[in-house]
Amino acid sequence: MSMYNEKVIAAFMNPKNVGAMENPDGVGEVGNPRCGDVMKIYLRVEDERIVDIRFETFGCAAAIATSSMATEMVKGRTVEEALKLTNKDVANALGGLPPEKIHCSLLAEEGIHAAVEDYRRRLEGLPSLPPRHDAVCHHDLGEEEENRGA
């Protein structure tokens, strides 16, 4: 756990934009409880601009830190700009993540994209999509090690 840098630890210990939102304009839920990360993003949008954003995350310290950082990065931006956010941007803003935690930043990117998609579906009067609890975990992006008990 000492593998996290100070920025990641700070974002994990004092995350911004935590909690659910009443009557959001868009919601995205991604991840898989089987793998130990689920991220839910809530958007408030006015004139195509994200005026408020919240997250709820079940996951490790990196998942919580990336949720916090990603929401901070798109708050005040237009939804179009939010769609350009990549996992690399989030990881870089946190000063880097350990290789096995890169999937957490990908989850943040997907969470924001899913919330924007939901916002756009609502504009078109379409029903919300169900949560995207992927069957496949992203963990295999990182280095896989055997589970070693002590």
Place this chain on the structure above:
Amino acid sequence: MNSRKVYMDHSATTFVDRSVLERMLPFFSEKYGNPNSIHAWGREVRSSVDEARASVARLLNADPREILFTGGGSEADNLAIKGVAEVLSEKGRHVVTTAIEHHAVLDTVKWLGKQGYDVTILPVGPDGLVDVEVFRKAIRRDTILATVMYANNEVGTVQPIREMGTICRENGVLFHTDAVQAAGHIPIDVKDLPVDLLTMAAHKMYGPKGVGALYVRKGVRIAPLVHGGGQEFGLRSGTENTAGIVGFGAAADLAARRIESGEINEELRLRDRLIDGVLSRVGDSSLTGHRTFRLPFHASFCIRYIEGEAMLLRLDFAGIGASSGSACTSGSLEPSYVLLAMGLDHATAHGSLRLTLGKDTTEGDIDYILEMLPPIVQTLRAMSPFKKNA
């Protein structure tokens, strides 16, 4: 930030007790002789190694000649399993074990499977116990060895070793138990208990890392893993880790005193206070493993709706050292195979928390954990999409 430090990961390793360290120190630069040398330097060390062997034997009520020192618990497990499999390969090629063994056993048995042995891996119940009747049915005409851990490292469950050993004896099957977690914490008497091979590690009982022991009942034949100078009755070649072995002997003496004096019961009382305190103060939490057939220093839980690594990191910042079987802490895709084998779902297993007490754990340490844990759980649950209230 609070400066209090509470180490609660004694299942991972214990500190080396001062009394143990003091007995070890002369064996680096003063009593440095090779115990296999015949001169005074060697003879002095040989007698200390012999005393340590007698101390470890005494802890189990074994004969000193039944104790082999190894380079740790994993090596002792490998030696027992591969050593028996090799000697008895003509007699049979079936080995029985359980799904919740330490990897040192499980992976060794699986390796035998790749060498053409037939392997049965038994399931466990929701409390981590092996069903003795299921065990009995698994024993076949060609079974040569059964290996079942004395007590589990992740959930603390103590197995019905006597019953399983008796079944093995009735069927002429050798019985090995990995007692790395149990030895030195639970009274074990091999004169009374039907086990043929038993693994121990010094660093789980206030001794040093890198030294273990295998009890091999008189008359049981095993083949060595390490060939060479023929040390340890020809079963583990290599110049003895003399300081480590002396440390193990001192740790065994300490453990025997702790068991005889009832100091272990005080640890058990604190453990129960911790278990009851966590279960009552943290909602949606449950004990993992058996409530009473349990290591006296072991408390383990599943805290629903949150993930283990996040919990450990926040506990660490609060000065509490704990462990978890979540995927993020294991570095693998899956949460603990032990918890999954006990039937827990993945999401719950990700929220596992293990707190293991030590000989110096105090009432104040338990109070401190019970004060710090609930708000940490509450904070993380407030961030969780699954549930808000602690």
